[in-house]
Every structure is written in C-alpha cells, then in structure tokens.
Amino acid sequence: MPTDSCRSGTVILVTGPARSGKSEWAETLAQQSQKPVVYVATAQRDPTDEEWQQRIARHQQRRPGQWQTREVPRALSQCLEEGECGECLLVDSLGTWLANCLELEDEAWLSMEKQFLSQVKQTQADLILVAEETGWGVVPAYPLGRTFRDRLGNLIRHVGAIADPVYLVTGGYALNLKVLGTPLTPNL
Template sequence: MTKPSKKRVILVAGPARSGKSEWAESLALASGKSVIYVATATKNLDDSEWMERITQHAQRRPASWQTWEVPVDLAATIESAKSSVCLLVDSLGTWVANLLEYDRTQWQEILKELLEIIENCDCDVIFVAEETGWGVVPAYPAGRLFRDRLGSLVREVGAIANPTYLVTAGHVLNLSQLGSPLNNKE
C-alpha cells in the first residue's frame, strides 16, 4: 500500500515580467494533479490593457485547468480544496491590493487566518508573488502600505513553503537549496 503524498506549498516570487507565472504553471502541470488556477485579479472591461494581460495568462494554461476568480476569500478557497488538486494562486500582490482598505487589525486577522490555513491545508498550493520592495520607498501612504503588507506576506509564506523560488530575468533560482531561512520574527 502506498502512503499518501504530503501536500506541498510552493512559493514563486519575482519582479514583473520575469517569468514567475510561467514557472509556477510548469510546476502545477508537473504536479500530476487536477489544477485549479486561482485568479486574484478582477476583470475590468474598461481597461483593455489589463484585459489583454488576463487573456495572455489564460491562453497559456491548459484547457483542462479550472479557473476560479477569488479576489478576496483566499483562505476559504484554500481550506475548501481537496487533497487531489493543486491550486495555483496568481498572485499574492493582486490579492493584497484588493484588501488595502482593511485597517491594521482587520488585516492582521485576515493574514493570521490565511497562514494557519496554508499550514494545515490538504491540497498542493503554488503561490505567485511579486517582489516590490527592491526599489525606493513609495512617496505616498497607500504605496508604502501595499509594499509593506506584500513584503511581510511573502516572507511569512516563504517560511512555510518548500521549495521557494526566485524568478528574475527569465532565470529560476531555488532559494530553498541556495539560501538559508532567516528567523521569521521581525
């Protein structure tokens, strides 16, 4: 009798247009499981450039993959997934942007719930996340809030995930093999 495989949590982080979504898609395909693409973006028919980006992502995915649009309720989506699936969450940055209106206390509760569910979920989950903190500190409060929340979230997910990848300039680095994790307490 074969032992059931343990769920995997994978983080794929990197800058814009680096290839991180494509790498995450290849990992999902290699999982051998039914893939559910969890799109955190919301469609905006008035923004043709945004819709073109969404279309490009959709055209790369196999027709057999399901797509769920989940702009906010990410924790509940992960919690409800069966062990036979691989969720590909693209992206954490868009999800954070969708929640910027929440105050610090609400955000901390949402974050705590999400991290607990990631730790205890039954399915494979691949997260795509933008690395936005490599530049200057934004000059406006909403930009700083977004950057700080996303940076902290990526670090927290990175502490759970194995492996964690950095994709930049079209190259993939396995940070779990090349690096050493920091103590996750800031």
C-alpha cells in the same frame, strides 16, 4: 482538517519582479505535479481597462484547457480550505489579492493574513503561490504605496518560511532559495 489518508499538501512559493517569468514557472510546476490543477485568479476584471483585460487573456491562453479556474479576489483562505487532496491549486497572485484588501485597517489585515497563513499550513491540496517582489528600489512616495510594499514583503516572508521550495524568478531564471539561501526567522 487533513485526514490520516491525506496530509497537508506541498506548498511552493514563486516570487520575483514584474515580467520575470513567475507565472510561467508556476504553471510549469503545476503541470509537472500531474494532478488536476485549479487556477485561482485573484485579479478583478475591469471591462473598462482594455490593457488589463489583455493581460488576463494572455494568462488564460497559456493555461491548458482542462485546468479549472476560480476567480477569488478576496476570499482566498476559504478557497484554500476547499482545496482537496490530490489536486494542485495555483494562486496567481498574492500581490493582487493583497491589493484587493488594501483598504483594510492594520488590525483587520493582520487577522486576514493570520487566517491565510494558518490555512496555507492546513490545506490538503498542493499549493503553488505566486507573489510579486516589491521594495527593491525607491520607497513609495505615498502612504498607501508604503503600506502595500510593507504588507506584501511581510506576507512573502511568512509564506517563504512555510513553503518548500521557494523560487525566486528573475531574468528568466528560477532559483530555489531553500537550496541556495540561509533562512531568517520571521517574526510571526
């Protein structure tokens, strides 16, 4: 719970398609915060997947050496709760976190999502949340793919209602949707 001397931190959402520059933009924003940065990695390591290990390594090489890293594949709400006043938590990414929890039944997922959104509003640290945009194309052929797409779309919409600013990164450009867009009221 925030104290009088430290209110809830700033919440920034960075979203966009694959390879658009989301992570790089989020890292730039974290550096600009001039606060100690904690990089919250939601990816799970898989030593049998060489390409995945290379992706993780590229992300690690881009980050400044003084940044702390926390690997948090599932307990994201607890990690945000531990965020401290005066630090910046960069969470990369919400889509990967959701994928790690995809086996949850709808009711359990909705409870986890509600807890996460509540913690986003309460954390004392500044938050930069990276999320993948899905659903701009073909409807997934399989139920699990549709569940992922729908859950992530809803999550991003709810986080977008909380965050300010909200950036859409596409084609190597970051657009502040809170300045350019008209908000819709999410059904929370």
